[in-house]
Amino acid sequence: MYKWIVIGGGIQGSCVASRLLEEKKVERKDLLIIDLHKQPLERWMTITEKIEMEYLRSPLVHHLDTDPYSLKKYASIHNYALGFKGQYQRPRLDMFNQHSLDLLEETGVMECWLQGEVDKLSWAEQGWTVRIADGRCFTSERVVLAIGVNHTPYYPSWMEKYKESPSIQHVFEMDNELPETGDVIVIGGGMTAAHLAYALTQKESIHSVTMVKRHPLRIHHFDSDPGWLGPKFLNTYHKLTSYKERREVIQKARNRGSITRDLYFKLLKQERLGKLDIHTGCIQEIRKDMDGEMQLFMENEEMIAGSSILLATGPAIALPGKAWLDPLIDKMQLPCAPCGFPVVTKTLEWKKGLFVAGALAELEIGPVSRNIAGARKAAERILQHA
Template identity: 65%
Template sequence: MYKWMIIGGGIQGSCVASRLLSEKKVTQEELIIIDPHAEPLERWRHTTGKIGMDYLRSPVVHHLDTNPFSLKQYASKHDYAASFRGQYKRPRLDMFNEHCLDLMEETGVMNCWKQGTVNRLSKTKNGWEVELDDASCVTSEKVILAIGVNHVPFYPECMDKYKKEESITHVFDMNHQLPDSGDVIIVGGGMTAGHLACTLSSNKNIQSVHLIKRHPFRINRFDSDPGWLGPKYMDGYHNVTSYKDRRLMIKEARNRGSVTKDLYKKIKKYERNGDLKVHTGDIKDMIETNGRFRLELQGGKVLEGSAVVLATGADIKMPGKSWIDPVIKEMNLPCAPCGFPVVSKSLEWKQGLYVAGALAELEIGPVARNIAGARKVSERITQFA
């Protein structure tokens, strides 16, 4: 039996794992990380690479190491050119990824890795047991649920029936490749859609690129105001005892569907050059005929393309719902009206079951899903470990 089991090896799970190991709260032999992919952060690296992200939105101090200056020192040590960009020194994506993987190697996270998909979680007399897709079972005294939200992409209602079509894909879908020719229509208005629009617009083999967004561009430097990282806003947040009100505060605090000023300027450049057409409005209907898609917007405008790519984010559901729901019912785990966990200050849900990422946001606040949130979660869990 392991001492700690982390389900999910993305940004959240890897951050917690490296901190537990570096602070010697657990040995490599006592820790296991279960993830569907072969390496840490594989989904993150795949998606950000696919859309052509070059620099992160978050600043230099937001990374997975405990030392806040670690990434800056890493850039200097490895002599990266143009390591950071802008006032807040946003790091190069490739450098950030290499820093993460080197950290995973140094702290021993790679030695605790087990590739597999969890099908069942259950409480045992001395801890917890998970059953994997190969029917094997793993037991541990404590479990951390670090499941990302991007496993369930959001499809607009009018496109739901086309999920299985090869010509329509979602950027969060690991199995579908982006189109490399034809007339491409992108749906979405946030950072992911913006990066993707610029990447496809620079591809000379693609005849045309259209970007459809529901609202005018929203320009914000970060996902949420930096005040949510500390007492400025979090003191008031923790004084709110209604989890329904906390959910509303999280929703209002997040700059969903927004882009940075740099990315906005880049999008406008492609638009001025005629490589990108931008449209604002809701999609009324979509019809596929003989491999061509016809999208009608509210107001009557009609667009046609050979491929549709969705950058519409994740479905608004609790991650891991299919195998977490039975545990919630069996153990009567406390949940808020939105269905998400109500946890203690240590992020413990009940009897050695802990949460990270989106599952921890009713305690951590609006930044929970981000890199800064991963740092906060890892600090909180190791503090009480």
């Protein structure tokens, strides 16, 4: 039997696991990390590389290590040129990734890794049992649910008919390769879509790039106000006893579909140079013509055509791990808010020995729960109980 099993090896799960090891809360032989991929942060690195992100949106103190200034020291030791950018010292993506992998190697996370897809979680008197798709089961005293939301991409209803078409891809689909030629349409108005559209305009083999979004480009430094990192906003938030109200506050606080100012100016420059067309409005319908070209029909009766469509519409709005968590919730009567997400203690414990991180912890952590700062907060909370 293990002492801890962490389900999910992305930013959230890797942060929790490395902290458990680093602070000697568990020995390597007593920790198991189960993830769908071969190595930690694989989904994160694949998607960010695909859209050619150069710098993170978060500041230099947001990373997986305990010391807030660890990444700054790392940049100096390894002589990274232009390691940070802008007023908030946003780190280079490649540096952040290597810093993370070095930390995970050093703390021993790699030695605790198991590639597998969890399909069942159950409780018995001896502890928690985690089953993976090949039938193997593992028991543990404690389990951390650190399941990412990006495993299930959001597909708008208007494109259901062509969902399986090779001309339409979602950037969150791991196996998809971006088109190298033709007229490409990018759907979305947030950071992922903006990075993707800009990257495509840099490829000489791409004939044209069109970005289609529902709303004007929104500019925010971060995906939520920095006040959500501390007592400025959280004191009031934690006084809310209604989880419906907490959900409303989270939705309002998140700067969804927003981009940084520097990325905004990059898009405008490409538009001025004639390398990018930017359209704002709602898509009503999609069709494929006789030549296989995809046609988008907008609410203003405008038609936009392209040889391929790339969706950067984010994750589906659903409980992560819903397929195998729902039976557990029903059987054990786990407390959930009206939105279906867990109601947990301050140490993020959902049931005895069952903890949550990331999106599953957001009703306690608040609007930053899904990002790197949220991962750090979740690790700190969980370790209080370890």
